[in-house]
Amino acid sequence: MIDTAAPPGDRSFVIIGETNLARRVCASLREGSHSVQHLTEPRDDELREAMTPTPDAVAVLLHDDVAALRYALAVAHMSAHVPITVTIFDRTVADELLRLLPQCHVTSPADLAAPALAGPCVDAAIVALQRKDGLTHAIRVLDGEPSRTQPWNPEPIGWRSRFGRLAGQLRPHDAGTRIMLTGLLGMLTVFIGDLAWLLAHGHHPAQALFDAARVVATVGPAAAPAHSTAYPVLASAAMLSTIVFSAMFTAGIIERMLGPRLVGLIGPRTLPRSGHVIVVGIGQVGLRLCGELRRLGIPVVGVERDPDAPNVRLARTLGIPVLTGHGGDRATLEKLHLHQARALAAVGSDDLDNIALAIAAHGVSPGTRVVLRAGEHEAIAETRSLLPLGTIRDVTSLSAAYVLARLLDTPATSVIAYRHRMFVELPTGTFAPWPLAARQGCSHVDVALTG
The missing domain is CATH 3.40.50.720 (NAD(P)-binding Rossmann-like Domain)
Incomplete structure (x- = not known):
């Protein structure tokens, strides 16, 4: 030894x-x-x-x-x-x-690698993004050698990114959320339809609101004229359908309350739709990369197979949305809007999984930039052969x-x-x-x- x-x-x-x-x-x-x-x-x-x-x-x-x-x-x-x-x-x-x-x-290897991974995730011409003295500096290559440039400022948020964030609100991302929102939408439709019927037939707005709420609560419709049979029939059908919608809404609420709630419905933890970075693998490296991108003002979403992984809970406390699923599945990549993403970072601990993910990402969206973590596996320790797949970081x-x-x-x-x-960077900045x-x-x- x-x-x-x-x-x-x-x-x-x-x-x-x-x-x-x-x-x-x-x-x-x-x-x-x-x-x-x-x-x-x-x-x-x-x-x-x-x-x-x-x-x-x-x-x-x-x-x-x-x-x-x-x-x-x-x-x-x-x-x-x-x-x-x-x-x-x-x-x-x-x-x-x-x-x-x-x-x-x-x-920590994760802390050392995060700036080198964040750079190409943001811009293909940036080798690394580092925070120094409260400012973010972009490391670029000048005359074949890395050189520190002026402090880097994030791009201004355009109308497309603003619309993407707005469109991400109340967006179903799994079966439980979809059931909950379907039930909520059904009850709202019954309520608005009944309210519009009553207002159109001359009911006072306050009384119409009260009667529409009675229908949604399935406690009875408003009193209809003696010669009218249409409203009682419609109100009965509405109350029966509300029973189904309320059951769906309740089931979705319970599943969401008992589940990990890794993605928000409203607020910063909703799934971004454009200009974002997809980080697959929420290990130590993936979590640090997500945190670094968030500090840089870049929308980010994580993907992790195991919803009970230790770092998934930490990502939630940091306000990072994490989608549970296999990053190499085409359905998952399409759900994450890979074709509108800024980049995809495959940073899992298994090199073979990262390579498979990079190939899947190229198949779904050939134009999206891929940043690949590799160099751990003995069979592919020589990372030069992986250059066609994207930017490699060992x-x-x-x-x-x-x-x-x-x-x-x-x-x-x-x-x-x-x-x-x-x-290696020296204290002189060289x-x-x-x-x-x-x-x-x-x-x-x-x-x-x-x-």
Whole structure:
């Protein structure tokens, strides 16, 4: 588990984790002739042995926040001053770790990738969108190299977008909502029809309103003239149909109250109809991307197969509408108005699902821009072959470049990708290319464990 091939005198590092990120960082450090001790799930005695003598830095690169917190605290207990870089998704846990261990640098692959994903979602010419000092900056490419431009301002909301938001109100998005709105519309139709009949036949408006309400409540129609038989027949038919409509409305209300209510009927959580971004996969990366786009003023809607997924509840609290369904289904993409969307981002954790989704999206709307998360799966680690499908963002490579820079004492503030090259941003605002080794260069973790 300990690499002894590195020449003496070079820097030494301890990497904890069996993730693809850990393998990529380990391989890049070994390629730089540094000494690396890569531990997957070390016991306390193994970790103590690896920390003797004290390494130059430690990286804890896990998917489990609790395990990452535990290892970071153990490393700090064994060596109070060694620099530690930890990946933690939950911001509450990250803030608590920073409070306990000031020498610790905490980051999240989702936070690192969100600006690089948001850029091409908004505009194909933007490499990344970053928030600095309360302003949003667009990273574009000038003379073949990324360069920060002037602060980016969102496009003004045109009449088409305003109409799209208005048309999205009271729009049924599932069977329960459709039943509820059908029942409501039926009762309103009976009420308005009965009210119009009574007003047309000379009834006082107040009395006509009262009698129409009696019909909808199925407690009896208004008194009709003795020679008239049409109104009693129509009122009877209206009351009988109201029984059906009220049952439908009640059933829809109950289902909506007991369900997760991931999409609103009125307000900001309704489904947008044009100029929006569709984010498929509400994991850590998808949730961060949705939040970033919302902060930029871009309408966004999420798609998640599992309505009970942990981040779906968080998306609801953030005011992000989430449609339950399979993003690769043609019916789902058409329901989300893919042909009128600004872009579709396939950011699920499974590369194969993302590729299938990109192909489905091209079949439904060839002109819609697709942003694809890839690079995790062993079989398609080379993402250049995926270029025809859309803009590719390798979250593992972005995170590996940033973590590697921090381990080597480079004060990186962010990381971006351009044409399969990684660039870290320096405090001066410039971007430095940051080459990475293939993760196959790490021999400490079996490839089968991370496939």
